[in-house]
Amino acid sequence: MATKGLYYTPPGTDGTDHAFRQRVAPQYALSALNKSRLKYCIFFHYLLFFAMLAKLSADILDKLDIFILEIEELSIPQPLWWEYIWCISLLLSFLGLTAIKENRVSIMKQYVSGLCLFGFLPLFYAIIYYFGDVWTYLTSDDEDELEDIHIWQGYPYGLLWYAFILLALQVHTFSVYFAWNLITAWSKGAKKS
Template sequence: MATKGLSYTPMGTDGTDHAYRQRIAAQYQISALNKSRLKYCIFFHYLLFFGMLAKLSADILDRLDIFVLEIEELSIPQPLWWEYIWCLSLLVSFLGLAAIRRNRVKSMQQYVIGIILFGYLPLLYGIVYYCKDVWLYLTSKDVAELEHIHWWQGYPYGLLWYAFILLSVQVHFFSLYFAWNLIAAWKSRGMRKAE
């Protein structure tokens, strides 16, 4: 509160009492920072999901017997099973968001396991599946050899998938890193309460 004119400053309020002020415990600072960062990672996970959903839209509409000429003209290749399994990782993100809200270690551990199972394993399968096409595209000097590669809209299909997989692996890696930091911070808080 501002005062006019000459004023008296009580002892200890001139900044010299900094050693006695309360501080926020380190685990709470770590928790707040990693919660925010994990929310950003989950947001990017949603963006990747919508990209995957756009790719799967032709197959989904075919299964529902809905014909959209513009989508059919794109000639989107048929999806593989790993693409649908990767989409399940979006459901796991809701578990992570619930764990953030309530600071639940068990839910966050389930989120980590879910990201590994439904996020990383399908992406690993995609890396192995398209490895031959990508390797052939990157190392081939003969145009005739490139005819054996699957192309879509003038681009090598495997290389497009590798770009998606690279982004997804990064998002999942940082999600797991921040989730692990949250688990460690929440466990240390629980240990201090027990003491």
């Protein structure tokens, strides 16, 4: 290609044509951003699930009649029903990922409602269930009252659960927020087209 000198720049390529360039519609930019963020939240949900699975491993192995001495020596407390119900919330991540892939509002709404049912409700139950032990541990100076608290590996069991619950509530809250932003963006895109 022939040029008109050493430093020749063709017209329109020097940045002066910026007013005529196409722009991405705001709902599509918002959709791309929230898709990425929701995928990160689902990844952290998987990490929390593996932590819960490690806690449930002793009970699962007992039900399968598998004996591993190292796990039995940890004397992990028996799980409550809310722990297994919370694990169901991981299956909902497949709904969320499918909705992200296909931009489907109805599937994303199912993901949000399922996350509220199987993610938030078991966690709220656990907050109420362990509140007495946590409150006693944090406010009591009497050794006799502290003896009534369930201790595991030298740590108050309810306080350990509260740490898990705090992380899980953050992940679920952000997941619902980003999913709702996607529902809003996709609904706007559907109305315009």
